[in-house]
Amino acid sequence: MSRRPIYREAQARLKEYIQQHGMRPGDRLPAEAVLAAELGVSRPSLREATKSLQTLGVIEAQHGNGLFVAAFSFRPIIEQLPYGLVDSDAHFAEILVAREAMEVGLMHFAARLGAGAELEECERLARVMEEREAAGESSADVDKQFHLMLYRGLHNSLVDQVIETFWEMFSRLGDAIPRAKGTEVGAIHLAVVHALRAGDAQAAAASMRAHFDDVRARAAILDPGAARTGVPQV
Known part of the structure; x- marks a missing residue:
């Protein structure tokens, strides 16, 4: 059996050292x-x-001050994504499933929060989506803000980082998904907000599923040979 390279062994020992000494971020x-x-x-x-x-x-x-234990972040994972993923429709579909499962599941916890500043901001962002739709403009940037804000009240840094990770992956993997006829992205997001404001986790989950069903339907009408020119509005 071949031995690990010396620097890999040093890596493993250093990580063990950090764990055994109970070192925390910033130490x-x-x-x-x-x-x-x-x-x-x-x-x-x-x-x-x-x-x-x-x-x-x-x-x-x-x-000039030495080495410190870093705070956990998904950012290094994103930066190390293989370039091959960028051209993979299969990976886009896989990430969509994973993200849908997470966000639908989070509706139960988000509904417990009730009305608050975060939900008010989500409604404002959904209204902006509607305005941009009416003007024929993209609202992908606003959509991202919406999904990040939706769970801010949970005060769960892991959730925040995973949501941002999904968005970064979508920006690298996704096509500029067209809006299918009859689709109203702003209204779909508003339905999620209204259900959460009412504390109805079941309705919120159903609205979130409808949101991802819409993304999936729009992705399905893409021309496979079309050039990748932007970020999907999801």
Whole structure:
């Protein structure tokens, strides 16, 4: 059995060190010489390991101040997405299913929040979508704000990051999905807001499913040979 490269071994030991010492985001790591000795690796190997862990978002370097444990983020995952995904309709469909499952499931929790500033802002954003639709303009940027704001009241940083991750993936994978005849994206979003304001989780989930059904229907009418020119409004 082949052994792991030395720098990969140093990576594994450093992650174990962070866990075993109960280090939290913002905690400073020991100086390089001290850390290399504790991990039983050479300083060059440690240096290579720390650079790769910075890329992965595990640790971060502060100029002139050393290395620190980084706060968890999905951003490194996004930045490491294979370029091959960009041209894959199959991956677009897979991400759509995953995102739908998550957002429909979150309706139960969002409905508990009732009316609040976040929901008021979501209604305003949905109205902006309607205005842009009437003017024949894209509202993809507003749509993204809507979905991020919808769960802000949960105060769940993991949910926020996953939603943003899905949006970034859509921007890399998705076509400029056309609006099918009769589709009113703003109205679909307003239906979600109204159901949540009433505290009706079941109606909110049904409206969110209808939203994704609409996205799926619009994606289905795309010309497979069409050029990818923008971000889907989802």
